[in-house]
Amino acid sequence: MQVFLLRRSLGFLATLFAVSVIVFLVMNVLPGDPAVTILGIDSTEDARAALRAELGLDRPLWQRYGAWVWDAVRGDFGTSYFFRVPVSELIAERLPLTLPLAAFGMLATVTLGVTLGIIAAAQHGRPGDWAIMLLSQLGIAIPAFWLSILLVLLFAVKLRWLPPGGFPGWDDPVLALRSLILPTAALALVQSAVLARVTRSSALEVMRLDFVRTARATGLAPRRILGRHILPNALVPIVTIVGMQVAGVVTGTIVIENVFYLPGLGRLVFQSIANRDLFTVQALVVLFAAIVVTANFLVDIAYVLIDPRLKGRLA
Amino acid sequence: MIRASGITVRFGSHAALRDVSLQLDPGQRLGIVGESGSGKSMLGLTLMGMLPSSAKLDGQLHVDGQDMSTAADRQWRSLRARRVAMVFQEPASALNPLRRVGDTVMEPLRLHLRLDRKAAQQRMLELLDETGIQEPALKARQYPHELSGGQRQRVLIALALACDPALLIADEPTTALDAHVGLRITELLVRLARDRGMALVFISHDLAAVARTVDDVAVMYGGEVVERGPVAEVLRAPQHPYTQGLLAARPPLDAGQLRRRLPVVPGNVPAMADLPLGCRFAGRCHVELPRCAATRPSETSLSPGRSAACHHLPDPSI
C-alpha cells in the first residue's frame, strides 16, 4: 500500500515535471524569441533588448526554466507584462469565480449523469431507458457553447429570468449564484451525457453479477439492491470517467466563461492571448494542465479506497 | 412446506420445466438430481419466485401455506425475506465484493428483523459461529476476496439463515468447492436442517452428495421429474432407465473423485425445443419400446412415496 502510494506519487511528480517542460518548450523555444512574440515583429531591436533584460530572457534556457519552476513552486508565477501586476495576484482575483464554477459544474455533472445512468439501467429496454439514451446521444453532439447560447436566448432574452452573462461578485451571494446557474447548467448538461452512458453500461454489467441474485434471494427491495449493491460496484469504473471529466469541465469553464463574459481564469487566458501576454498564458496553461493531472492522480488513489480487492493486491 | 403441481416454465416455445409436481413437508430434506440442463436450477428459482423475466410460469404453487401461483413480486419478496432462502453454486461471486461479509449478513437482520445495530451484530456473530466459521469476529470484518471458497459458502449459508427460514434451497452448493470442503458443507446443511427443523431442497448432480444429505430424492431429466422416492430405495433399486444409467455411470465413491462430473449416460440431453412428443429419454434409452417415442409415460406410483414415469417399469412390487 505505502509502496503503491509512493510509486504513484513519484509518477505524478514526473508527469507534472514533463508537463512543465512541454509548456516551457512550446511557448519559449518553438516560436523563437519571446521578446518578438510579446512586442511584435515591427518592434525595434533596442526595445527587444530592454525587454529581454527586464524578463531575464538573456539567460541560458535551462536557467530560465529552472528559475520559472522554482518560482512557480513557491507560488510566484512572474509578473504580467500587460497588467503589470504579479500573475499570482491575477489568478487569486479570478479563482473565486472559476473554482466555484468548476466545482458546481462537476457536482451537477456527477449528480445528473449518475442518476440518469442508473435510472436508464433500472429501466433497461423500456421507454425510460430509450429516452435517456436518446437525450444523452444528443447531449454528446451538442457543443457546450451553443447550448449556452440557447439557454441565454431562452432564459435571459425571452423569459428574462436570469442574467445573460457577467458576474456581479460575491458581495451579494444570491445575485452571484443566479449568474452562475446558466453557466453551470451548460457545463453539466453536456458533460453528464457521457457519464450517463458509462454509468448505465457499468450498472448493466454489475446487474448480471451473482451477488445481485444473492441480494434478491435475501428479499431486499429492488430500490435497496440498486442503491446499496449495484451502484457502489458500478461506481468503480465510473470513477475513471469522472477523473477524465475533470479535464472536460476545466477546459469547459474556459469556454463557458467566454460565452457568459465571466471574469474568471478562462477569460484571463483569452485576454492575455490578445494582449500577447506570453508568460501569463504560460502560467495559466500549466495551472490548468496541473489541475487535470492532479485530478487523474486523485482518481488513481480513490480506486484503492473504493475497491478493497485492490488494497489486498497492493499490500 | 411446498405443494406444487403441474409446474411448467417456458422460454418462448421451449419449456425448461414441464408438468413438475413436488411435495415437501416442514423439516423434510429433498434432493434434486439430474444432469446439467435438466432444469434443476429453474425449479429452485421457481420456488423462490426468481425466474428470469423472460420466463413464463404455469401451474399451481403453494409455498409455506400461501398460494404463490400468481403472486406479485411484493408477496414473493416478503416470503424471501422471512420464510424461504437460497444458496447458490458460485460462492466466489455471490458476495458483494465491496462489503465486509459481516455487514452483508447484518443487512437482512437490520431490515427484515428490525434489530438495532448492536443486536444485529450479536446475531450475525452467532450465525457465523453456527455455520462453523472460526474466529467469527475477525472474519466478519474481512472482505469476500480475503476468505476461502468454503468460508464464503458458509457466510452465504449464514446469510440465508439470518431470518430463520422454514425452507432452504441449496443449488449445487458444493460443486465449486474442493471435495473435502464440499463434504463439510453438506454435513453442515444436514446439521442445520435437523437442529432448526428446517426443510431443505438440495440440488446436485452428485448422487453421492445427495445420498449423504437428504431423505427423499427426485430425479430430473429434460425438465421433468422421472423418478422419485426415499433416497436409499432409489439408489438401491432404480426403476427408471435414466436413473439406472446414472447409477451405472457413477464414479467410485472415494473422496478424490466425488467432484467429477457425473453424467456419462451415453448421448446428450436433447435441446428442449426439439424434444420428442413421447418420452424425453427416448433415443438415449437402452430399453426403449416402440410406443415410447409417441406417447408420454405418466408418473406411476410404485409404493407409497415412490414413483417413476416410464413405459417399462420392471416390477412394481419390489
Place this chain on the structure above:
Amino acid sequence: MIRRAPVNLWIGGALVAMMTAIALLSLVWTPYDHTLLDIPAKFAAPSAEHWLGTDQLGRDVVSLLMAASVNSLTVAFVAVGLGGAIGTLLGLAASAWGGWVEAIVMRLVDLGFAFPALLFAIMLAAAFGPSLSNAILAIAFINIPVFARVARGAANQIWTRDFVLAGQAAGMGRAALTRDHILPNIAAPIIVQATIEFAVAILAEAALSYLGLGAQPPMPSWGRMLSEAQTLMYLAPELAIYPGLCIILAVLGFGLLGDGLRDVTDPRLARTRA
C-alpha cells in the same frame, strides 16, 4: 460476421453521406457567393431567394453554412489523419518491440491526456498567434494518444495469433510482420476510432473557431458564425440556431456511424452495450 446493420449505422451513414455531399456540392455551387456582401438586404427573413435569410452583412445564410461545412470536414480529416497516423505508428511500435519502446510510448500517451485540445490550442495561439493551422495541430495532437492506445491494444491481440507466430518462426522481422500482418488486422478498430474521433474533431474545431482560435475571418466556419451571431442575439436570434444545428447533425452523424461500425465489427462489444 456482419448480420444485421444496426439503426445507428443507417442513420449515421445517411447523415455523413448528406454532409459530405453538401460539402462537395458547395465547392462547385452555392445558391449565392457566400462572400457577397449586400448590406441593404441584411437580416432578411427566410424567403424563396434566401432560404434561411441573410446575416448582418446581407450574406446568404445557406451559402455560408454550405461553405463552412467544407472547413469542418477538412479540418477533421487533416487533424484526425495526422494524429491518427502518428498515434497508430507509435502504438504499433510499442506493441512490436515492447520493453522500453513500449514504456516510453505509454508514458507519452499518459502525458498526452494531460493536455486537452483547448489547452494545446491556447499555447499555440499565444506563441504563434491564432490560426486555423494551429487549431488543426492541436486537434491532431490530442488524437495521437487515443490512436496509440487503440492500436497497441488491438495489435497486442494479433501478435499472439498463429499466422503471426508462423511468420516469426519463418524469420520475418518485427517491422515486416507489423506491415504485412498486424496493420491489416487492426484496420477495423482503427477505422471505427477514426470515425468517432471525426465527430470529436468537428466539435473541437467549432469550439476553437468560436473562441477565435481557429478559422479566422473571412473563412466561413460554423463556430465563427456562432460567435458573430451571439453578439446579435437580440436582433436576430435565429442566426444563432442554424450553425449549431449543422454542428449537431455532423457530430451526431459521425458519432452514430462510428458506434454502428463498432457494433458490426465487434459483436462482443455490441452485446455489452445493448
